[in-house]
Amino acid sequence: MGEAFTLRSVEDVFGHRIGIGDLSDTLRSDLRSTQTFIPLDITALRGLSGHLLERVNGDTDPTRRAKFPAGNRFQVAFPPIPWPPDLNASAAVVVHLYVQCDSGTDDCAIDVLAFEGLSDTEMGGKTSALTTTDLTEVTVTLTAANISGHPGFLNLALYPDAHTTDNLYLYLAWLEYSRALRTS
Numbered sequence: 001m002g003e004a005f006t007l008r009s010v011e012d013v014f015g016h017r018i019g020i021g022d023l024s025d026t027l028r029s030d031l032r033s034t035q036t037f038i039p040l041d042i043t044a045l046r047g048l049s050g051h052l053l054e055r056v057n058g059d060t061d062p063t064r065r066a067k068f069p070a071g072n073r074f075q076v077a078f079p080p081i082p083w084p085p086d087l088n089a090s091a092a093v094v095v096h097l098y099v100q101c102d103s104g105t106d107d108c109a110i111d112v113l114a115f116e117g118l119s120d121t122e123m124g125g126k127t128s129a130l131t132t133t134d135l136t137e138v139t140v141t142l143t144a145a146n147i148s149g150h151p152g153f154l155n156l157a158l159y160p161d162a163h164t165t166d167n168l169y170l171y172l173a174w175l176e177y178s179r180a181l182r183t184s
Contacts, residue, residue, distance in 0.1 A: 040173040047076040068168040077157040089149030091178035098172035108163040112140040115155040
């Protein structure tokens, strides 16, 4: 049998003392948190031609982004997103997009089209208009009344408003939701 786990044995292995209580507190705090998120992969967008998924700069910046060229208006969709088992279906889900435009000339919003499961009524909405060239987080709230929860899934599509001057870029997308309270 091996040596019993002690704080001293951790100190011997790692060369410094760590507080196991600190780690336990962090884990407990995370488990008690009601807010969490689902990252959405922009490289999986359907309806986006391969050349419109680009690097910011091929030589110096490998960051990937989805490009909506000026004057082109088209819809893209994420693959179906399964509702997680810990989703609190009585709370809203918020769609977050991290976006940018070339010059801020067009004041373009993005219509977030959201459907739950099959043949559902659209429950999304439009983001605020992009009026700056800065990377900007925009959101749309999906009301709890339209969410049935697990098992189930969300179909999510993006359709920018007309933007004749600016290229629009999508860098990140994610959903934030509240966890259901655990009963055991």
